[in-house]
Amino acid sequence: MAENVWILGIDMTRFGRHKDKDTLDLGSEAALGALRDAGVGIGDIGVLAAGNLIGGNGFGQLLQKQIGQTGIPVYNVANACATGATALRVVVMAIKSGEVDTGLAVGVEKLSGAGLLTGNARKEEGGHWVRDGRYGAVAPLDGRVGTEIMPGVFAQIGMEYGYKYGGVDFELFARISEKNHAHSTLNPKAAYQKRFTLDEIMNDVMIAYPNTRPMCSANCDGAAAAVLVSETKLRTLSLEQQRRAVKISASVLTSDPWTEGCQVLPDINTLTRRAATTAYEQAGIGPADLDLVELHDCFATAELVHYDNLGLCEPGGAADFFRSGATWRDGSTPVNVSGGLQSKGHPVSATGIANVWEVATHLRGEAGPRQIEGARVGLAHVIGLGSACGVHVLERAAA
């Protein structure tokens, strides 16, 4: 039986615009914060997993050159929006394998002002048509054969749920966004902490129906980092460190198995269902045991389908589940009490560790005014399109 793995220290920067800080400043801030929170130094770290998609190659080594070149192995990881969760997962695997007892995972992104992600500007056309790529396309397909922009892709994912099960409309999706923006007002680390009325959300700029601007995740700057230890190592540390440690009772990463149509519109459901099922098995819990969930609401339309994918509701029952009020912070399964990606922000590679930070902070009872009282078990979920799904189940240390 492999060792249990615990979060010893974890930190995230404020998400938002950090004009005077570069990728390394933000990454260092989160990493040093996590080390301080853990009560260990860089010399105690046996492995580093680092994620950064935009900043170029070798981020992990560049980070070491700021915070400590100790010669340990570095894994630079990339898995789209699941990059942070992947970094965490790499450290979990390294500790479970027994090769190291302490590791550091870091994710950081500078995305302020990045605009729409993917959907490339269309080049000048003219000259001769030439077949190109695996479709033999003579011209760019974005806009001619569907859309490649993320708000449009995820809009279709939410609408597809409506086609299958009914009961879904523009207002429902807008109400999900209303919830997350309301939650964000209690989170000082969120990029946007403004409550919007339903009317404001529905009448804002339409990006890709039914996603208006506030229903889309906010591009911003931010970093998050975590120090993980084996249970054996944890038992050698101080009582205070043990008290604040958070158990990783499940750590799962999946990719998308083939399903009909999955290469036409990404199927983000099947891999999330598999990850969730495996995670509940590993943790020995069920969705009813969760005191809070941070899930990947990159768009309001995505949050809806993940209620179902994570088993928070009956199959096909996500719309009714949301309408019951269950996912508001005073409901039976609070979802995205951080404000979610729509208001907290989505600095891609940081997101999968920041979600874990949010859950861990509640389990430690340190979430201040937005604390979910008595939280014992929580789940953090991310999706990177392409696709990768990370699910982590966390548990408070026994008192």
Place this chain on the structure above:
Amino acid sequence: MSRMPLVDYLVLDDEPHLVAAECTACGARYFDRRSACAHCGGVEFGSADVPTEGVLTTFTIVQFAAAGVEVPFVAGVVDCGGTSVRGNVVNTPPDPEHVTLGMRVRLTTVPVGTDSAGIEAVGYGFEPV
């Protein structure tokens, strides 16, 4: 030749239609050039004509796109007799009153442009039945 298809899987004959690469082992269908079957690992493919009528199973109305892409347009997925196809919904106003989940649509051709040799590229979309 004065016309050519926007993509290899569009056939421009008297009755324009789409053709999928179908795995001979498991029947999984694809529209791109294949190395192998992502479902079963098979490496032999036949070609299968895709029905030209189907049901719109999802859509979005894109209002804000990359530079050079005309908006608004309707992007969606059509279930053509069990084969999912990506495409735009055309020849109807791009609003939620005219485009609805479950609506029946059929394949139609859409002009893309003409190159310097006078060859017209032709794409496809789906229009309400």
